[in-house]
Amino acid sequence: MHFDILTLFPEMFTGPLTTSIVGKAQESGLVSIDVWNIRDHALDKHRIVDDAPYGGGAGMVLKVDVLVRALEAVRGDSDAPVIYLSPQGKVFNQQIAGQLARLPRLILLSGHYEEIDERVREHWVDFELSIGDYVLTGGELPAMVVVDAVTRLLPGVLGDETSSQQDSFQDGLLDYPHYTRPAEFRSLAVPEVLLSGHHGNIERFRRKEALRRTLLRRPDLLEKKDLSSKECQLLEELAEEYSAEGRLNTNESD
Numbered sequence: 001m002h003f004d005i006l007t008l009f010p011e012m013f014t015g016p017l018t019t020s021i022v023g024k025a026q027e028s029g030l031v032s033i034d035v036w037n038i039r040d041h042a043l044d045k046h047r048i049v050d051d052a053p054y055g056g057g058a059g060m061v062l063k064v065d066v067l068v069r070a071l072e073a074v075r076g077d078s079d080a081p082v083i084y085l086s087p088q089g090k091v092f093n094q095q096i097a098g099q100l101a102r103l104p105r106l107i108l109l110s111g112h113y114e115e116i117d118e119r120v121r122e123h124w125v126d127f128e129l130s131i132g133d134y135v136l137t138g139g140e141l142p143a144m145v146v147v148d149a150v151t152r153l154l155p156g157v158l159g160d161e162t163s164s165q166q167d168s169f170q171d172g173l174l175d176y177p178h179y180t181r182p183a184e185f186r187s188l189a190v191p192e193v194l195l196s197g198h199h200g201n202i203e204r205f206r207r208k209e210a211l212r213r214t215l216l217r218r219p220d221l222l223e224k225k226d227l228s229s230k231e232c233q234l235l236e237e238l239a240e241e242y243s244a245e246g247r248l249n250t251n252e253s254d
Ligand code: 9D3
Pocket: 059, 060, 085, 086, 087, 111, 112, 113, 114, 115, 129, 130, 131, 132, 133, 134, 135, 136, 137, 138, 139, 140, 142
């Protein structure tokens, strides 16, 4: 898969995209990433990329002529979709990551604490993505988030051990708790079942604890998920645990 990233701050991208799993994926040729400086497409002597908004008001607007020159230079005659990272975009999630991972090429356009001329959005942008409801200084980190989340889904990028299929959001539940040696630390013991070697019980424990975490921390995820009959049964056990706890607490306060 190939990513083209258009930005006013290309130097922001070097560390994250050359390190760790994304760096390895590039080295092994599974993914390639080109970062382009939008300013290289500003042709005036001051290389101006933005201007004051028509109609007045605060803030600056990235110029349509500069952006379109940059986009057309990068896109060439390919039909790769242009994704604009924007606070107004659809909120990025694992499902979108999966859809993007099926494409051969993506062009990501990042702004930096400013808007783009609406004509670019209307005629050159295919999708708009946000990474969540908080205010950043630009679309650079969001572009890196998209590249990271999509890259790790590409065949061959993760080893078998960390198969992306097994992941938290992949099956719609949060992860179960993990432990490693020692079995006891300052009298804090690892749950007995994990030392038992009984794979059926271990599997059941992990499913139940994943459900517990999801129930307590992200009940919204449970509402969206199709639960198996096993999962329904575990969830009923949890509901019983917490209502028993409630009854105990009620007695305490009496
Ligand atoms: C208040 C008017 N604008 C400021 C000139 C709003 C604004 C535009 C651009 C605020 C922040 C930004 C910079 N953010 C992004 O470009 C961005 C973003 C984000 O801030 N949060 C979550 N996802 C994204 S994707 C791109």
